[in-house]
Amino acid sequence: MKADKDLRWFDVEFVPENYIFSKENRGRNHDIPVCDSIPVIDLAKANGHTHQPIEAVLAASQEIGLFQVINHGVPEKTLNDAMSVVKEFFDMPSKDRTGIVPHMKNWIYTNSTDYAKDGVHLWRENLKHPCHPLEKSVPLWPQKPTRYQEAISAYVVEIQKLSLRILEMICKGLGLDPGYFNDKSEVQLLSTNFYPPCPDPSLTLGILAHQDPSLITLLYQGNSTGLQVLKDGEWINVGAIPNAFVVNIGNQLEIISNGKFKSIKHRVVNSTHETRRSIATFVNPSPDCVIEPAKILVNELEPVRYKASQYKEYVHRNKAFGDYTIALQNAVQSES
């Protein structure tokens, strides 16, 4: 038995009532199959001579809106260092996680007990902060653990490179002008998640079903499972592939592609024995950027399916990323 002062909200034998979701929202857990139809794309094969990975990225973006990439060039050490500071952050005594006034311009830490959706708490904790422009953002990030800023900025630099590479493939594949994504693809927001084991995952959820409001999202999930996507009306598990990234087509890319690409619904379910930690980076347009279907993809057979909108308007209208996150992003943007 732990001393009382060490007890955290998830140190419980039964799921408290205010964590129980309605039947239609609840997760079914790992008893459903891992989907082997989620494409795994080997980026080492993208070496100038072959278009194979471009075709694979296009097919996956059209059919599912989500795929994994391997041999992506991000050093394993960068991944391990990032995951290890994230682990340290969520393992710190709670006084160290709440030291900075939240939802202003630094970072937001949301304990499970701080946030409720329709009165029900998610079985997760979350840390979010801006990443763009990187040099201005880093000093605003948590100072504990001491290696946090160094490890996460190294990670963000790699994500920026990888996301540009993937977007270049998409740009070529869709026939867009080179540079089309230049003002639409900054790694703007990092969101890390901690999902502790849960006594009864059939009652709870880590994250409710949603689509990402980004251009694309790159997700590193270490070796943990729990991510599910809604494919053909069924929730299926996305497998954990060591060192892979999950790439998720966000709403903005769905709009730009005039609906050719799908932004898929996904959620996270909990586990009785496994702790899930994940690092999501949202690659987003700059706030003033106008997002609309690319002209080249619109014709008589494919009429415009989405209205043009400034990205900041879209974020505001849809309360994308939540109220606090808008305040965070505006703070950094207005200083730059």
Ligand SMILES: O=C(O)CCC(=O)C(=O)O
């Ligand atoms: O933890 C995860 O893998 C889910 C993260 C996610 O979907 C999000 O932050 O939008």
Ligand SMILES: [Fe+2]
């Ligand atoms: Fe998401």
